[in-house]
Amino acid sequence: MNIRHRFVAGLFPSWIVSKLKEMPTISEALMLASSQLRNSSVPNDLLDAQTLLAHALGKDRTYLIINFNQTLSDEVLKQFQNYIDRRSTREPLQYIVGKQEFFGLDFEVTPDVLIPRPETELIVEETIRLAASLSHPIVIDVGTGSGCIAVSVARELSKAQVVATDISSKALTVAARNAKRNGVEDQIKFVAGDLFQEIPPNLKADFILSNPPYIAASEMPGLQLEVRDWEPKVALTDFGDGLQFYRRLLAEAPDYLQSNGVLIFELGYQQSEQIKALVDRHIWNDPRALQDFQGIDRTMVLSRR
Numbered sequence: 001m002n003i004r005h006r007f008v009a010g011l012f013p014s015w016i017v018s019k020l021k022e023m024p025t026i027s028e029a030l031m032l033a034s035s036q037l038r039n040s041s042v043p044n045d046l047l048d049a050q051t052l053l054a055h056a057l058g059k060d061r062t063y064l065i066i067n068f069n070q071t072l073s074d075e076v077l078k079q080f081q082n083y084i085d086r087r088s089t090r091e092p093l094q095y096i097v098g099k100q101e102f103f104g105l106d107f108e109v110t111p112d113v114l115i116p117r118p119e120t121e122l123i124v125e126e127t128i129r130l131a132a133s134l135s136h137p138i139v140i141d142v143g144t145g146s147g148c149i150a151v152s153v154a155r156e157l158s159k160a161q162v163v164a165t166d167i168s169s170k171a172l173t174v175a176a177r178n179a180k181r182n183g184v185e186d187q188i189k190f191v192a193g194d195l196f197q198e199i200p201p202n203l204k205a206d207f208i209l210s211n212p213p214y215i216a217a218s219e220m221p222g223l224q225l226e227v228r229d230w231e232p233k234v235a236l237t238d239f240g241d242g243l244q245f246y247r248r249l250l251a252e253a254p255d256y257l258q259s260n261g262v263l264i265f266e267l268g269y270q271q272s273e274q275i276k277a278l279v280d281r282h283i284w285n286d287p288r289a290l291q292d293f294q295g296i297d298r299t300m301v302l303s304r305r
């Protein structure tokens with residue numbers, strides 16, 4: 001069945017159908033595909049259709065705009081239809097194209113890893129800023145997932161040595177590929193384990209970074225479908241109140257930090273006050289919260305006394 005028969009299934013006015021006598025052009029295929037996505041309540045239907053067609057063609061989106069009248073081969077159409085069908089089930093765009101940009105770098109993503117979010121770049125920015133005075137910073141990235149934090153920090157700080165951990169060995173496989181892809185595999189050691197479980201007890205880092213699973217179990221049902229049904233649950237939630245990993249990080253990180261070492265982690269919407277209340281001021285200096293582009297506390301910075 002070709003794209004035309006799949007897409008037209010009663011959805012389109014006859015003037016569109018009559019235009020599709022032969023092979024559809026880029027603009028016709030985009031119109032039909034975005035309509036299919038819209039019918040599945042996919043946000044950004046046209047943009048996603050463009051991204052997926054560009055991916056099927058091995059080109060960028062600009063190519064589509066310049067060549068909107070070009071007809072598409074059966075092979076490309078079949079591939080495109082497959083991508084559109086997948087996106088219609090609310091599979092994230094990034095898992096279909098297999099990548100996501102983060103901190104100006106390109107990361108492979110699979111359903112074994114959380115898709116990197118722009119807010120998480122705050123952790124990287126703050127680390128770079130604070131590391132300026134250190135010649136050979138030692139960094140631990142706890143729950144590295146795709147490796148986006150570890151790889152970006154290693155890229156920016158060429159003298160840094162990073163240990164990146166994750167409980168998911170499947171995630172670590174992806175993270176290791178991302179280190180290679182970005183040319184920093186010599187700076188990062190990947191370790192499978194729960195938080196600090198496999199970190200040598202004598203390792204004292206300058207920075208411990210983490211974007212832990214912070215969604216409460218009770219909030220999981222209400223998430224966007226792309227997140228709820230596709231991203232790894234173990235990366236999203238602690239299956240509890242959403243604060244479990246902050247309790248553990250605040251308790252366990254001091255053993256792996258230099259004095260004056262810094263713990264930086266991401267937090268969820270409205271968790272800032274609850275997390276501040278968990279901080280033992282005998283161990284940590286006053287926490288400092290950084291706001292994301294929406295003005296909400298997104299990142300917490302704590303230095304060890």
Ligand code: GLN
Pocket residue numbers: 113114115116117120143144145146147148149210211212213234235236
């Ligand atoms: N560190 C990764 C990220 O920031 C993974 C985070 C996670 O899986 N919770 O995207």
